[in-house]
Amino acid sequence: xxxxxxxxxxxxxxxxxxSGTPFLSVxxxxxxxxxxxxxxxxxxxxxxxxxxxxxxxxxxESGSGKSVSSSTILGLHRGSRAMVSGEILLDGTDLLSLxxxxxxxxxxxxxxxxxxxxxxxxxxxYTVGNQxxxxxxxxxxxxxxxxxxxxIEMLDRVGIPQPDRRVDDYPHQYSGGMRQRAMIAMGLIxxxxxxxxxxxxxxxxxxxxxxxxxxxxxxxxxxxxxIVIITHDLGVVAEMxxxxxxxxxGRCVEYGPTKQILTNPEMPYTWxxxxxxxxxxxxxxxxxxxxxxxxxxxxNPPTGCAFHPRCTYRDKVPGSLCTTDLPELTPAKSGGFHxxxxxxxxxxxxYAEEVVPEMQAxxxxxxxxxxxx
Amino acid sequence: MSTTSAAPKHARxxxxxVEPILSVEDLQMYFPVKSRGVIRRxxxxxxxxxxxxxxxxxxxxxxxxGESGCGKSTTGRLxxxxxxxxxxxxxxxxxxxxGFSPRQLMPxxxxxxxxxxxxxxxxxxxxxxGQIIGAPLVIHKITGKDGVMPxxxxxxxxxxxxxxxxxRYPHEFSGGQRQRIGIARALTLQPKLLVADEPVSxxxxxxxxxxxxxxxxxxxxxxxxxxxxxxxxxxxxxxxPEIAVMYLGxxxxxADRESLYTRPLHPYTQALLSAVPDVRQAAVGGRRERxxxxxxxxxxxxxxxxxxxxxxxxxxKDVCAKVEPPLMQVGPRHKVACHFAGELGHHxxxxxxxxxxxxxxxxxxxxxxxGPGFEDTWLDLSTGQRTGA
Numbered sequence: 043x044x045x046x047x048x049x050x051x052x053x054x055x056x057x058x059x060x061s062g063t064p065f066l067s068v069x070x071x072x073x074x075x076x077x078x079x080x081x082x083x084x085x086x087x088x089x090x091x092x093x094x095x096x097x098x099x100x101x102x103e104s105g106s107g108k109s110v111s112s113s114t115i116l117g118l119h120r121g122s123r124a125m126v127s128g129e130i131l132l133d134g135t136d137l138l139s140l141x142x143x144x145x146x147x148x149x150x151x152x153x154x155x156x157x158x159x160x161x162x163x164x165x166x167x168y169t170v171g172n173q174x175x176x177x178x179x180x181x182x183x184x185x186x187x188x189x190x191x192x193x194i195e196m197l198d199r200v201g202i203p204q205p206d207r208r209v210d211d212y213p214h215q216y217s218g219g220m221r222q223r224a225m226i227a228m229g230l231i232x233x234x235x236x237x238x239x240x241x242x243x244x245x246x247x248x249x250x251x252x253x254x255x256x257x258x259x260x261x262x263x264x265x266x267x268x269i270v271i272i273t274h275d276l277g278v279v280a281e282m283x284x285x286x287x288x289x290x291x292g293r294c295v296e297y298g299p300t301k302q303i304l305t306n307p308e309m310p311y312t313w314x315x316x317x318x319x320x321x322x323x324x325x326x327x328x329x330x331x332x333x334x335x336x337x338x339x340x341x342n343p344p345t346g347c348a349f350h351p352r353c354t355y356r357d358k359v360p361g362s363l364c365t366t367d368l369p370e371l372t373p374a375k376s377g378g379f380h381x382x383x384x385x386x387x388x389x390x391x392x393y394a395e396e397v398v399p400e401m402q403a404x405x406x407x408x409x410x411x412x413x414x415x
Numbered sequence: 416m417s418t419t420s421a422a423p424k425h426a427r428x429x430x431x432x433v434e435p436i437l438s439v440e441d442l443q444m445y446f447p448v449k450s451r452g453v454i455r456r457x458x459x460x461x462x463x464x465x466x467x468x469x470x471x472x473x474x475x476x477x478x479x480x481g482e483s484g485c486g487k488s489t490t491g492r493l494x495x496x497x498x499x500x501x502x503x504x505x506x507x508x509x510x511x512x513x514g515f516s517p518r519q520l521m522p523x524x525x526x527x528x529x530x531x532x533x534x535x536x537x538x539x540x541x542x543x544x545g546q547i548i549g550a551p552l553v554i555h556k557i558t559g560k561d562g563v564m565p566x567x568x569x570x571x572x573x574x575x576x577x578x579x580x581x582x583r584y585p586h587e588f589s590g591g592q593r594q595r596i597g598i599a600r601a602l603t604l605q606p607k608l609l610v611a612d613e614p615v616s617x618x619x620x621x622x623x624x625x626x627x628x629x630x631x632x633x634x635x636x637x638x639x640x641x642x643x644x645x646x647x648x649x650x651x652x653x654x655x656p657e658i659a660v661m662y663l664g665x666x667x668x669x670a671d672r673e674s675l676y677t678r679p680l681h682p683y684t685q686a687l688l689s690a691v692p693d694v695r696q697a698a699v700g701g702r703r704e705r706x707x708x709x710x711x712x713x714x715x716x717x718x719x720x721x722x723x724x725x726x727x728x729x730x731x732k733d734v735c736a737k738v739e740p741p742l743m744q745v746g747p748r749h750k751v752a753c754h755f756a757g758e759l760g761h762h763x764x765x766x767x768x769x770x771x772x773x774x775x776x777x778x779x780x781x782x783x784x785x786g787p788g789f790e791d792t793w794l795d796l797s798t799g800q801r802t803g804a
Contacts, residue, residue: 103619104619203710217711218483247482247483248482248646248690248691249686249690250482250711251690252692252705255692256707275692276694277691277693277694277696278692279697280692280694280696280697281701281703300697300700301697301698303697304694304697314621315620315621318620318624319620319624319649320627320650322649322652322691322693323676324649324653326652326653326656326672329631330624332621332624332628336589336591336592337619
């Protein structure tokens with residue numbers, strides 16, 4: 043079933059037409075973990091591309107494979123029991139074919155990562171300054187003093203007050219927002235071309251989240267890096283990402299420019315994500331429309347379309363196609379490189395006729411005919 | 416009151432006319448900070464909650480929002496009397512429970528229950544679901560041994576779980592299901608007030624909606640009052656007709672959701688609302704215009720003098736450091752604590768609290784903090800006079 047999926051060689055996004063291969067190009071990436079209970083297909087045939095200076099948002103529930111895919115790009119599943127196949131081209135080099143030592147030279151210099159919980163991602167025994175300077179000394183032939191100066195410079199750049207004093211603090215002496223800033227300083231100290239941010243603001247308050255997102259965008263402009271931002275908050279995606287990839291059960295189910303995905307989504311799972319979050323201006327008497335059921339187990343994913351047990355639109359598909367055949371990623375109506383994985387003959391029409399009215403009732407609080415008065 | 420006519424189709428009038436089930440006045444919680452060494456002297460206090468007053472109507476819900484460390488969870492724990500307050504009163508059904516002894520609290524535990532944030536750590540991994548949900552019945556000797564199982568199965572059905580799963584352990588359930596178990600446990604004794612401390616923030620988005628819908632159904636069916644604590648402004652707005660915003664141990668603004676979300680008067684509320692990322696921004700592209708707050712929340716051990724928000728406030732003046740603004744009523748169901756309360760971009764130049772910029776009384780009436788409830792008259796911000804409905 044899963045072996046029939048290597049689609050979308052063309053599934054690379056921005057700029058693919060102009061220069062051939064974009065800066066980051068992931069093709070048919072598979073990460074499988076053998077366990078005593080069977081093979082967990084955490085990522086199963088994922089393809090995307092990303093240019094420098096652009097941001098890709100990866101959205102999905104926990105267990106949809108978004109973190110596994112990105113940590114594979116960083117080479118964090120080498121030497122483990124994971125079975126990785128496919129291609130990860132960064133600036134023309136296939137990261138999967140590199141030796142451990144070659145990958146080590148690139149990690150932190152060309153690709154780096156910001157983790158969700160900076161308290162557990164930082165070493166509690168070392169000062170923040172030491173940890174940031176270490177990242178610099180690994181890749182640059184500098185002495186301690188120079189590395190420390192560079193660490194202070196980076197801390198200043200990410201907005202830590204009194205960086206020359208705070209550089210000697212331990213992580214627990216920083217507040218949550220400051221720790222995340224320090225993580226960003228660590229990630230960007232070698233000016234990497236690709237930065238992966240795994241839920242960078244999920245553990246933070248909204249006001250701090252806004253500060254961190256501002257910072258990431260400023261730094262992206264300054265360093266012209268490509269950013270992959272993993273999140274479950276569609277609001278963050280809407281404000282940060284140029285392109286969106288929606289993942290479900292280890293596969294990409296919808297991929298395209300942010301504007302098209304969030305205004306004209308063509309996959310019932312994306313509809314569900316959009317309608318299950320209340321809006322700060324929505325009607326409060328309307329009930330939320332949740333996605334029924336639970337995310338599937340990756341050990342034993344549903345046959346056919348992995349979303350079919352939770353999909354409320356599958357009766358619109360003729361026959362039992364949803365339960366038997368995995369839909370291919372096919373171009374969506376809105377054009378561009380917007381693709382989706384759904385058997386519905388015309389999902390755009392279903393969205394316009396059924397989902398939007400339901401969500402609009404949710405937005406204005408009035409049935410449509412009453413809004414005229 | 417005439418004001419309720421403005422709210423069209425709430426199932427229940429959100430406050431006026433409805434008796435409060437919970438009335439909290441000037442609640443304080445100071446945690447001592449001890450020195451190091453053998454003799455551990457108290458060298459200061461964390462002022463986690465400092466003078467908080469609010470009401471929760473019977474069968475209604477009040478939302479409590481704020482950044483982490485603002486004291487919202489402590490407030491919840493004070494109301495369930497997991498902590499003993501340093502000062503103030505907690506009126507529950509007309510009785511002040513702030514000073515109750517553990518023995519006096521025993522019957523009260525049936526009335527006030529709590530739902531915790533993280534379902535993975537709030538359920539005992541060694542107990543089956545049946546034992547967890549049935550425990551309150553056994554402890555309070557509500558039913559005999561035979562009565563426990565039928566009630567547990569009934570509760571499982573109410574929260575949407577399979578009654579046959581009574582003998583399973585918490586680890587066999589998913590996050591959303593575990594939160595349902597926590598909710599079932601809280602419902603066992605048919606409480607009148609539920610304190611929900613971030614009940615959905617540990618869950619996936621698609622599951623959040625399921626749990627929120629469940630809580631709303633339960634509220635309607637059993638007429639339970641909720642104190643709903645969360646940091647997600649959209650979810651609080653969806654669930655609660657009335658919302659209090661906390662900052663550093665104090666309430667800075669309370670209002671019905673309509674006023675709070677469309678016409679916030681406190682600069683902190685305005686900043687908080689403008690920081691929420693919006694999905695619909697995708698149609699426009701780029702980031703939304705918003706108020707940037709600098710820095711972090713100050714330490715509650717040594718909070719700023721006067722108004723606690725002044726260190727990060729975009730409109731703070733000298734007077735804010737000298738005089739603490741009272742929580743004054745400025746609308747039928749709207750209270751705000753700010754010297755320069757006003758709509759975004761229209762903050763007044765002189766304090767509205769009846770003092771001059773030096774902090775001295777101007778001769779007019781100095782506005783004082785209102786009680787926990789709402790009164791029939793309020794201060795009209797445009798005229799500076801007291802008006803009524």
